[in-house]
Amino acid sequence: MLVSAKEMLDKARAGKYAVGQFNINNLEWTKAILLTAQECNSPVILGVSEGAGKYMTGFTTVAAMVKAMDESLGITVPVALHLDHGSYEGCYKCIKAGFTSIMFDGSHFPIEENVEKTTELVHAAHNLGLSIEAEVGAIGGEEDGVIGKGECADPDECKMIADLGVDFLAAGIGNIHGKYPANWEGLSFETLAAVNAKVGDMPLVLHGGTGIPDDQITKAISLGVAKINVNTECQLVFQEATRAYIEAGKDLEGKGFDPRKLLAPGFEAIKAKVKEKMELFGSVNKA
Numbered sequence: 244m245l246v247s248a249k250e251m252l253d254k255a256r257a258g259k260y261a262v263g264q265f266n267i268n269n270l271e272w273t274k275a276i277l278l279t280a281q282e283c284n285s286p287v288i289l290g291v292s293e294g295a296g297k298y299m300t301g302f303t304t305v306a307a308m309v310k311a312m313d314e315s316l317g318i319t320v321p322v323a324l325h326l327d328h329g330s331y332e333g334c335y336k337c338i339k340a341g342f343t344s345i346m347f348d349g350s351h352f353p354i355e356e357n358v359e360k361t362t363e364l365v366h367a368a369h370n371l372g373l374s375i376e377a378e379v380g381a382i383g384g385e386e387d388g389v390i391g392k393g394e395c396a397d398p399d400e401c402k403m404i405a406d407l408g409v410d411f412l413a414a415g416i417g418n419i420h421g422k423y424p425a426n427w428e429g430l431s432f433e434t435l436a437a438v439n440a441k442v443g444d445m446p447l448v449l450h451g452g453t454g455i456p457d458d459q460i461t462k463a464i465s466l467g468v469a470k471i472n473v474n475t476e477c478q479l480v481f482q483e484a485t486r487a488y489i490e491a492g493k494d495l496e497g498k499g500f501d502p503r504k505l506l507a508p509g510f511e512a513i514k515a516k517v518k519e520k521m522e523l524f525g526s527v528n529k530a
């Protein structure tokens with residue numbers, strides 16, 4: 244059931260668990276995540292970066308695929324289709340395409356411009372019943388060619404953006420996209436606690452979910468994080484499973500070259516990873 248992400252995240256914040264945002268790249272990813280959410284009776288957010296949207300031939304294609312698949316599979320758990328790290332133009336494209344949620348990432352703009360554009364997009368999204376996420380403080384690392392330095396958010400700026408009526412807020416707390424380097428210092432719980440104290444009941448978003456140790460995830464949830472984004476980890480398990488299939492020569496046996504066979508181990512690996520994360524985040528049976 245396609246819905247905005249507001250209600251599921253308000254409930255998660257109040258119930259002290261988090262809903263996973265898993266980024267999608269194609270049909271296999273989408274199907275694996277939707278089926279796992281249904282099996283786990285968990286709400287879920289399908290994240291689409293601007294790059295992945297382009298890869299799938301545009302946001303209209305993505306929205307049509309997700310809507311049709313949600314119906315064909317008989318998915319009854321709440322599913323939000325969410326733009327990840329959207330540009331100003333990308334947000335409008337997704338609103339038009341039928342997404343149920345958007346993220347406007349204005350973190351690279353001066354705070355005044357972030358405020359101005361976020362304000363406008365909050366109205367545009369809410370007028371049509373979509374939820375909206377905003378960001379303060381850059382998330383480091385690289386995602387789809389967008390490189391961020393990774394800086395901790397200023398709690399006062401978080402309050403300023405939260406007060407514009409956004410539904411959930413991504414605050415940089417030392418998290419980065421992709422794999423964490425060996426010398427990573429861990430999440431800044433000091434920053435998270437300060438942001439949490441400023442923004443009231445606002446569900447907070449933790450980007451860069453790949454590779455954050457379980458105890459830090461649990462602690463972040465206890466400090467107001469209600470949405471956790473995972474992308475690279477699903478890509479890595481898909482790649483490992485596909486490599487193992489080919490290295491074992493299974494693509495050369497019988498009709499092992501059939502894409503439905505070739506992609507099956509990766510598909511199953513994504514399902515297992517998503518289930519593991521839903522259990523860790525506490526969203527199982529919270530649909």
Ligand code: 13P
Binds near residue numbers: 266290419473
């Ligand atoms: P990872 O790729 O590090 O899991 O980050 C995902 C993310 O934050 C998407 O916005």
